[in-house]
Amino acid sequence: MNWRNTIEISKGVYWVGVRDWNRRVFDALIPLPKGTTYNSYLVVGEEKKALIDTVNPGFEKELEERIGKTVNPNTIDYVVMNHAEPDHVGAIPYVMALSDKAQLLTTKTGAKMAQTYFKVPEERIIVVKDQDAIALGGKTLRFIEAPMLHWPETMFTYLQENKILFPCDFFGSHVADGFYDEDLEDLLVYAQKYYGEIMMPYSSMGQRAMEKIRGLQIEMVAPSHGPIYKNPSRILDSYKKWVAGETKRKATIVYVTMWNSTKKMIQPIMETLSSEGVEIVLHDLVSVDVSELAKGLVDSRAIVLGAPTVLGGAHPLAVYAAHLVKALRPPAMFGVVLSSYGWGGGAVKQLQEILASSKIEIVGALEINGPPTEENVGRIIELGRTLAQKIKEHDGNNE
Numbered sequence: 001m002n003w004r005n006t007i008e009i010s011k012g013v014y015w016v017g018v019r020d021w022n023r024r025v026f027d028a029l030i031p032l033p034k035g036t037t038y039n040s041y042l043v044v045g046e047e048k049k050a051l052i053d054t055v056n057p058g059f060e061k062e063l064e065e066r067i068g069k070t071v072n073p074n075t076i077d078y079v080v081m082n083h084a085e086p087d088h089v090g091a092i093p094y095v096m097a098l099s100d101k102a103q104l105l106t107t108k109t110g111a112k113m114a115q116t117y118f119k120v121p122e123e124r125i126i127v128v129k130d131q132d133a134i135a136l137g138g139k140t141l142r143f144i145e146a147p148m149l150h151w152p153e154t155m156f157t158y159l160q161e162n163k164i165l166f167p168c169d170f171f172g173s174h175v176a177d178g179f180y181d182e183d184l185e186d187l188l189v190y191a192q193k194y195y196g197e198i199m200m201p202y203s204s205m206g207q208r209a210m211e212k213i214r215g216l217q218i219e220m221v222a223p224s225h226g227p228i229y230k231n232p233s234r235i236l237d238s239y240k241k242w243v244a245g246e247t248k249r250k251a252t253i254v255y256v257t258m259w260n261s262t263k264k265m266i267q268p269i270m271e272t273l274s275s276e277g278v279e280i281v282l283h284d285l286v287s288v289d290v291s292e293l294a295k296g297l298v299d300s301r302a303i304v305l306g307a308p309t310v311l312g313g314a315h316p317l318a319v320y321a322a323h324l325v326k327a328l329r330p331p332a333m334f335g336v337v338l339s340s341y342g343w344g345g346g347a348v349k350q351l352q353e354i355l356a357s358s359k360i361e362i363v364g365a366l367e368i369n370g371p372p373t374e375e376n377v378g379r380i381i382e383l384g385r386t387l388a389q390k391i392k393e394h395d396g397n398n399e
């Protein structure tokens with residue numbers, strides 16, 4: 001791709017977005033080691049022109065320049081707002097100021113957000129409902145409501161004639177590299193991270209959306225982050241498994257240790273699970289990459305949490321991890337909590353309380369004083385065997 005070129009991804013459909021190579025964090029939480037993209041698409045019909053989503057604030061001129069390679073930005077008729085988060089809507093006021101006649105197409109909830117957050121005047125908004133369509137002349141945009149994927153106002157747009165689905169964040173990935181899916185061999189790694197971080201908490205809504213688009217002929221999936229899928233089955237098949245909460249014989253182990261006692265408790269359970277044929281993903285919470293953790297949780301059947309007691313409760317990093325696990329709502333069914341304390345316990349109780357409202361069944365917990373004794377290690381190995389048994393019993397029984 002040439003610098004600041006626009007790209008015709010299908011007849012009359014142009015990518016006019018931005019690659020943000022330098023962004024390193026999203027939502028003040030998610031690391032972006034390979035940056036991200038804000039994909040915006042221009043659809044040129046025989047009579048009307050529509051822009052599907054825009055870009056992050058700060059990139060307005062780049063967007064304008066790219067649109068200008070194909071049409072005069074002053075002549076855009078519609079701006080489709082699939083989602084109201086600023087990384088896609090930030091440039092909407094700018095685009096609508098360029099084109100006086102442009103009207104915003106969005107859901108009812110999106111209309112309120114556009115007025116509140118982006119000061120789009122009510123008279124310039126057209127509210128669309130599920131399955132409404134708008135004709136551009138030889139091109140028809142159909143709207144599919146997809147609430148809570150991942151905000152309440154979210155919708156997808158389907159371009160009937162070109163058979164392209166524009167699902168905004170859904171099916172997205174945070175990576176600036178690659179333009180089409182075939183350009184990036186490990187794209188699904190980024191897609192799985194993205195799913196775990198952003199969409200996993202809303203898996204039931206994801207299932208509904210997958211059901212809604214099941215009958216569509218989709219030849220291309222053009223999300224708002226990351227490469228465009230010319231081979232849609234690559235991402236559609238993965239999402240089918242992820243939204244269904246399909247898990248593997250896999251355990252995510254997260255721990256923090258101060259003087260290695262908790263680490264010495266993690267070692268035997270990890271070895272036991274591994275020798276029982278359970279795949280292990282291990283994270284030291286001091287250096288954990290949240291997106292790696294989220295990725296592993298997408299298909300882990302169990303979680304092991306290890307933390308010392310400090311200052312009267314679980315180590316703060318473990319409290320953070322437990323809250324994160326609860327919030328991400330992974331499909332894991334079983335858990336074990338391990339802890340070591342110096343002169344007073346409390347970590348296990350606190351972590352179990354945090355996880356109590358999740359669907360994770362804590363199959364065992366152990367809190368010990370100081371480094372593990374041989375007897376403690378024996379108990380941990382037993383816990384590992386129990387957990388492995390639970391994991392294996394669930395084979396072929398995915399939700």
Ligand code: FEO
Binds near residue numbers: 085150
């Ligand atoms: Fe890419 Fe939810 O914004």
